[in-house]
Amino acid sequence: xxxxxxxxxxxxxxxxxxxxxxxxxxxxxxxxxxxxxxxxxxxxxxxxxxxxxxxxxxxxxxxxxxxxxxxxxxxxxxxxxxxxxxxxxxxxxxxxxxxxxxxxxxxxxxxxxxxxxxxxxxxxxxxxxxxxxxxxxxxxxxxxxxxxxxxxxxxxxxxxxxxxxxxxxxxxxxxxxxxxxxxxxxxxxxxxxxxxxxxxxxxxxxxxxxxxxxxxxxxxxxxxxxxxxxxxxxxxxxxxxxx
Numbered sequence: 001x002x003x004x005x006x007x008x009x010x011x012x013x014x015x016x017x018x019x020x021x022x023x024x025x026x027x028x029x030x031x032x033x034x035x036x037x038x039x040x041x042x043x044x045x046x047x048x049x050x051x052x053x054x055x056x057x058x059x060x061x062x063x064x065x066x067x068x069x070x071x072x073x074x075x076x077x078x079x080x081x082x083x084x085x086x087x088x089x090x091x092x093x094x095x096x097x098x099x100x101x102x103x104x105x106x107x108x109x110x111x112x113x114x115x116x117x118x119x120x121x122x123x124x125x126x127x128x129x130x131x132x133x134x135x136x137x138x139x140x141x142x143x144x145x146x147x148x149x150x151x152x153x154x155x156x157x158x159x160x161x162x163x164x165x166x167x168x169x170x171x172x173x174x175x176x177x178x179x180x181x182x183x184x185x186x187x188x189x190x191x192x193x194x195x196x197x198x199x200x201x202x203x204x205x206x207x208x209x210x211x212x213x214x215x216x217x218x219x220x221x222x223x224x225x226x227x228x229x230x231x232x233x234x235x236x237x238x239x240x241x242x243x
Contacts, residue, residue, distance in 0.1 A: 002029040006085045009059065011077050015141040017066045018109070019075050020053070027055045029088025033095070033117035034183075034203050034235050037062065040084035041073050047086065048074070051183070051203075053112040054119070060087065063112035063141070090234050093117050093201055098179040101127040104151075105168045105192060107184030108134065111142060113203055115149075117181055122150050130154070131171045133188065137162035169195050183234075193243060200238045 006025030014020045030052060037060065038047040048070045054061040066075050077083075095117070102121055106114040111132050121128050128151040134140050135158045146153045154171045155163030164171060168188065172180075173195045180200035182192055189202055204220075222240045 001089060002026055002087045004085060004087070005082045006060070006087075008077055008079055008081045008083065010079060011075070013075070014063070016136075016138040018139065018141055019064055019066065019071075020141075021062050021064070021074070021077075023060045023062070023083065023085065024058055025060065025085065026087065027057060027060055030055045030060065031088070032092030033120050034092030034113045035088060035090045036113075036234065038086040038089055039074070041070050044070055044073070049089070051109070051113040052116065054116045060085075063109065065109045093181055093203070093235050095120050095124065095126075097199065097201070098126050098181070100178050101129070103172060103175060103177040103180045104128060104130045105172060105180065105182040105184070105188075106130070106132050107168060107188045108139070110182075110184030110188075110203070113183050114181070115142060115145065118146060118149050118151050128152070129175060129177065131156065131168040133157075133168040133184070134162075135159065167191060172196070190243060193238075193241075196238070201235050202238065202241060203235045 004026050006023040008021060009024050010022040012020055036049050036051045038049050040047050050062045050064050052060055053063045064071050064074060066072055098121060104114045104118055118128050118130060130146045130151045131154045133156045137157060140155060140162055143153055143155055156166050156168055156171060157163055169191045177198060179198055180196060183203035222242060
């Protein structure tokens with residue numbers, strides 16, 4: 001974990017209520033796809049945990065949806081402003097589990113951590129299929145970015161206004177794959193669990209207090225005892241989850 005001041009290089013709306021922010025600052029603590037950062041906002045008691053979409057030696061890219069006062073405040077921030085950030089939080093995805101091929105499923109804001117994961121899997125020679133789920137066409141983002149990495153991409157929308165009508169599982173159940181990774185809301189997870197045919201990893205979206213395991217506020221029961229989503233997760237293996 002690293003705490004430091006990060007400069008906003010870019011903060012733009014990329015879809016309905018969805019923003020991409022690029023921060024300049026130390027990224028040495030980011031070692032796995034699926035980790036997150038925790039942002040301190042003026043006037044707010046708790047930091048805001050946001051998944052890392054991508055990173056390089058100098059910048060961290062995050063994607064967030066405007067869902068409350070904190071993210072509303074973030075959406076108004078300008079280039080050049082500074083943010084107090086805790087970086088390198090969480091236990092990310094284990095890409096060694098997927099060799100030949102993998103399916104990545106993301107829903108809404110849960111699509112963000114799939115991007116760096118997709119890059120890392122493709123870089124190690126894994127064939128990647130990505131299924132991105134949205135409610136409507138206005139919410140679709142990062143389709144071309146995933147394609148540019150070399151992934152095969154499916155888009156689903158609940159209302160059928162873009163891509164295939166339905167849910168990510170409607171595509172997943174017709175695919176052949178040897179491993180899966182996913183991040184999104186709990187109803188999506190439960191639907192995936194009902195159709196998945198292989199092992200996989202789930203990255204949980206959870207309300208957090210401290211973000212680094214001290215407050216125990218995000219603890220959950222697993223088959224192997226209690227785990228903290230912020231510290232032991234947010235990624236859990238399919239085999240250990242109690243639904």
